[in-house]
Amino acid sequence: MNSVRLVEVGARDGLQNEARSLSVDTRIALVERLADAGLRTIEAGAFVSPRWVPQMADSAAVLRGLGERHGVTYTALVPNLQGLDMALAAGCREVAVFAAASEAFSQKNINCSIAQSLKRFEPVLAKALEAGVAVRGYVSCVLGCPFSGAVPVPQVVAVTQALYAMGCYEVSLGDTIGTGTPGATTRLIQACADAVPLSALAGHFHDTYGMAVANVQAAWQAGVRVFDSSVSGLGGCPYSPGATGNVATEELVYLFEGQGIATGVDLAKLLEVAVFIDNRLQRTGESRVAKALRARPQ
Amino acid sequence: MNSVRLVEVGARDGLQNEARSLSVDTRIALVERLADAGLRTIEAGAFVSPRWVPQMADSAAVLRGLGERHGVTYTALVPNLQGLDMALAAGCREVAVFAAASEAFSQKNINCSIAQSLKRFEPVLAKALEAGVAVRGYVSCVLGCPFSGAVPVPQVVAVTQALYAMGCYEVSLGDTIGTGTPGATTRLIQACADAVPLSALAGHFHDTYGMAVANVQAAWQAGVRVFDSSVSGLGGCPYSPGATGNVATEELVYLFEGQGIATGVDLAKLLEVAVFIDNRLQRTGESRVAKALRARPQ
Numbered sequence: 001m002n003s004v005r006l007v008e009v010g011a012r013d014g015l016q017n018e019a020r021s022l023s024v025d026t027r028i029a030l031v032e033r034l035a036d037a038g039l040r041t042i043e044a045g046a047f048v049s050p051r052w053v054p055q056m057a058d059s060a061a062v063l064r065g066l067g068e069r070h071g072v073t074y075t076a077l078v079p080n081l082q083g084l085d086m087a088l089a090a091g092c093r094e095v096a097v098f099a100a101a102s103e104a105f106s107q108k109n110i111n112c113s114i115a116q117s118l119k120r121f122e123p124v125l126a127k128a129l130e131a132g133v134a135v136r137g138y139v140s141c142v143l144g145c146p147f148s149g150a151v152p153v154p155q156v157v158a159v160t161q162a163l164y165a166m167g168c169y170e171v172s173l174g175d176t177i178g179t180g181t182p183g184a185t186t187r188l189i190q191a192c193a194d195a196v197p198l199s200a201l202a203g204h205f206h207d208t209y210g211m212a213v214a215n216v217q218a219a220w221q222a223g224v225r226v227f228d229s230s231v232s233g234l235g236g237c238p239y240s241p242g243a244t245g246n247v248a249t250e251e252l253v254y255l256f257e258g259q260g261i262a263t264g265v266d267l268a269k270l271l272e273v274a275v276f277i278d279n280r281l282q283r284t285g286e287s288r289v290a291k292a293l294r295a296r297p298q
Numbered sequence: 299m300n301s302v303r304l305v306e307v308g309a310r311d312g313l314q315n316e317a318r319s320l321s322v323d324t325r326i327a328l329v330e331r332l333a334d335a336g337l338r339t340i341e342a343g344a345f346v347s348p349r350w351v352p353q354m355a356d357s358a359a360v361l362r363g364l365g366e367r368h369g370v371t372y373t374a375l376v377p378n379l380q381g382l383d384m385a386l387a388a389g390c391r392e393v394a395v396f397a398a399a400s401e402a403f404s405q406k407n408i409n410c411s412i413a414q415s416l417k418r419f420e421p422v423l424a425k426a427l428e429a430g431v432a433v434r435g436y437v438s439c440v441l442g443c444p445f446s447g448a449v450p451v452p453q454v455v456a457v458t459q460a461l462y463a464m465g466c467y468e469v470s471l472g473d474t475i476g477t478g479t480p481g482a483t484t485r486l487i488q489a490c491a492d493a494v495p496l497s498a499l500a501g502h503f504h505d506t507y508g509m510a511v512a513n514v515q516a517a518w519q520a521g522v523r524v525f526d527s528s529v530s531g532l533g534g535c536p537y538s539p540g541a542t543g544n545v546a547t548e549e550l551v552y553l554f555e556g557q558g559i560a561t562g563v564d565l566a567k568l569l570e571v572a573v574f575i576d577n578r579l580q581r582t583g584e585s586r587v588a589k590a591l592r593a594r595p596q
Contacts, residue, residue: 178590181556182515210549210586211556214512217480240593244586251508258479258509288508288542292476295538 003262004220005041006252007172007202007228008034010277011062012043012077014234016055017245020281024058028065030277034231035072037269039249043096044074047083063090075136079110084124088131095128096136096172097121099163101156102145105176109140118162125167137163137171138204142188143180146239153191164196171201172228175215177239178208182218189222202226205247207286208237212247213255220261227252232274233286248287250274267293301560302518303339304550305470305500305526306332308575309360310341310375312532314353315543318579322356326363328575332529333370335567337547341394342372345381361388373434377408382422386429393426394434394470395419397461399454400443403474407438416460423465435461435469436502440486441478444537451489462494469499470526473513475537476506480516487520500524503545505584506535510545511553518559525550530572531584546585548572565591 011031015022022030031044044066045059059076066074075094078084087095099117100106106114121137128135142156160171173192175185185203192201203219203226205212216227230246237243253265271290278285285291309329313320320328329342342364343357357374364372373392376382385393397415398404404412419435426433440454458469471490473483483501490499501517501524503510514525528544535541551563569588576583583589 179556181553183557207586208590209552210511210546211553213508214515214553217512217515237590237593240590243590243593248508254507255479255509255512258477259481288505292506292535292538292541295535295541 001262002260003225003264004256005226006039006249006263006265007041007043007226008039008231008249009043009204009228009246010034010230010232010234010249012046012056013228014230014246016046016053017235017238018055018281018283021055021057022280024061024065026280027062030273031062031066031074033269033273033276035069037273038263038265040071040264041073041075044076046077047086048077048079060086060090063087063092078124080120081124081127084128088128088133092133094134094136096138097124097163097168098138098140099159100140101159102141102148102151104147105141105145108147114159118159118166121163122166129167135168137166137168138174139163139171140174140176142173143175143184144177146177153188156188157191157195160192160201161195164200169200170226171196172204172226173201174204174228175206175212177237178206178211178244180205180215181211182214185215185218186222189219189224193223198223199225202228204228206237207233207244207247207251208240210244213251216247216252216255231270232278232290234277234281244286248285248289250287250289254289299560300558301523301562302554303524304337304547304561304563305339305341305524306337306529306547307341307502307526307544308332308528308530308532308547310344310354311526312528312544314344314351315533315536316353316579316581319353319355320578322359322363324578325360328571329360329364329372331567331571331574333367335571336561336563338369338562339371339373342374344375345384346375346377358384358388361385361390376422378418379422379425382426386426386431390431392432392434394436395422395461395466396436396438397457398438399457400439400446400449402445403439403443406445412457416457416464419461420464427465433466435464435466436472437461437469438472438474440471441473441482442475444475451486454486455489455493458490458499459493462498467498468524469494470502470524471499472502472526473504473510475535476504476509476542478503478513479509480512483513483516484520487517487522491521496521497523500526502526504535505531505542505545505549506538508542511549514545514550514553529568530576530588532575532579542584546583546587548585548587552587
């Protein structure tokens with residue numbers, strides 16, 4: 001049977017874009033429940049400044065508080081060596097670094113050029129790999145930038161290739177503002193797959209313009225087998241306040257299982273996780289699958 | 299340049315599934331504004347019993363009230379000869395008949411078997427064609443039935459073929475409950491295209507499970523060039539109260555134009571139509587494109 005790996009980013013990429021900050025206990029409960037639902041790679045925190053991202057404060061306590069589970073990997077974002085050291089001290093076995101495909105976005109988001117950011121990641125990668133810790137790379141703005149508009153495909157390929165060459169076992173291509181369409185997605189994946197192995201690529205799509213599921217399908221057809229998503233579509237779009245952000249994990253489970261592609265996720269349990277976290281955040285969920293299954297006459 | 303034809307069904311399929319009934323004047327204004335936005339085929343009413351579908355009462359007045367426009371076709375649903383006569387009297391140049399691919403749905407929705415419904419449409423088609431009026435056919439439940447679950451592809455093909463053989467110039471394949479996925483969509487279109495010309499097929503997808511845009515893309519890739527949609531996603535899902543129904547026209551305009559496929563629709567004007575009708579219905583729009591474009595910093 002075909003299968004796909006879903007990387008759950010709700011507890012990091014999702015929560016850091018929600019207005020409310022949650023307690024360490026609630027964040028641990030969220031991650032544990034996601035693992036109970038069958039997710040096997042779960043982003044659980046970020047070692048970034050709590051001044052800039054208060055929602056990710058005390059990520060060390062979250063990571064330390066998670067029990068070991070066979071086959072489950074908890075990951076954390078690290079922007080630099082200091083963040084990596086904190087992640088290592090918290091026992092992380094996998095971390096992620098975050099680059100942009102757009103110069104304008106890199107400057108505004110992490111306050112340096114793309115080249116500078118890659119330079120900064122080199123010692124992070126070296127130290128992490130020496131410690132036996134896997135590193136995942138994110139590339140943002142792969143199908144458009146909120147500041148500079150169109151992003152040339154070769155620029156995405158170059159950043160992807162640099163992260164892979166540096167030792168990232170996987171590079172997640174992020175349509176940060178959700179403006180991509182399936183045709184552009186296909187061309188992007190094909191171009192990146194000329195530079196790095198297809199098996200090292202992941203897709204990270206936002207549903208801001210309702211295109212995420214179609215883009216995921218296009219990337220799947222182009223050979224991508226790993227996708228990022230967020231339970232209940234946690235995390236809005238910081239560049240279009242009030243609009244949708246990460247594609248909901250429920251939608252990807254429905255899309256893939258509906259095509260006979262195993263996700264390993266128990267959709268009923270996932271819907272319970274969505275209710276739990278939406279209640280804590282006092283938000284309305286973004287998943288249409290969840291809405292439809294709840295509305296369906298029993 | 300590639301192009302696609304969007305059939306706007308918001309003023310019929312949409313409105314008939316909204317709780318509020320609107321005045322004839324508001325319905326005329328909606329249709330006129332949709333034409334202003336560039337839509338060229340617009341469903342404007344249904345000649346059905348106002349006892350069963352109060353939202354479509356006075357469809358004759360709506361159709362009569364619409365001014366002639368070069369290149370724009372206003373259509374109406376007719377369930378039987380009586381409905382056709384009313385449509386002809388109101389000056390309709392195109393009508394639509396409605397069959398189901400599922401026996402259970404046919405019985406519950408139009409109170410007869412599929413075969414009986416096709417039999418009933420024969421004289422409707424004959425009389426319409428004799429009057430020089432084009433007839434479109436709808437087939438519902440093509441990717442699942444709310445009462446009986448899975449619907450065998452050959453059953454959809456048989457109904458599609460029957461409607462085409464009877465004289466429908468186009469058959470619109472409806473995923474009435476939105477449970478289809480892209481793989482199933484591709485297989486369905488391929489099977490139907492073995493029985494009738496691809497150019498006679500249209501896709502009608504509901505976004506109840508968030509799959510509509512991906513399914514439209516799959517159908518496009520399989521060769522379909524006509525799609526039904528509803529401004530602002532008007533019309534919920536009668537089988538999952540509170541869930542999403544028709545895919546929003548905004549999403550299809552974004553999907554196609556984003557891939558260089560002309561729709562002829564002015565998205566900015568369409569967003570104004572959505573605001574107009576959502577205000578009248580006191581509903582929240584379902585289009586993510588609309589939400590994102592409104593939220594985007596100017």
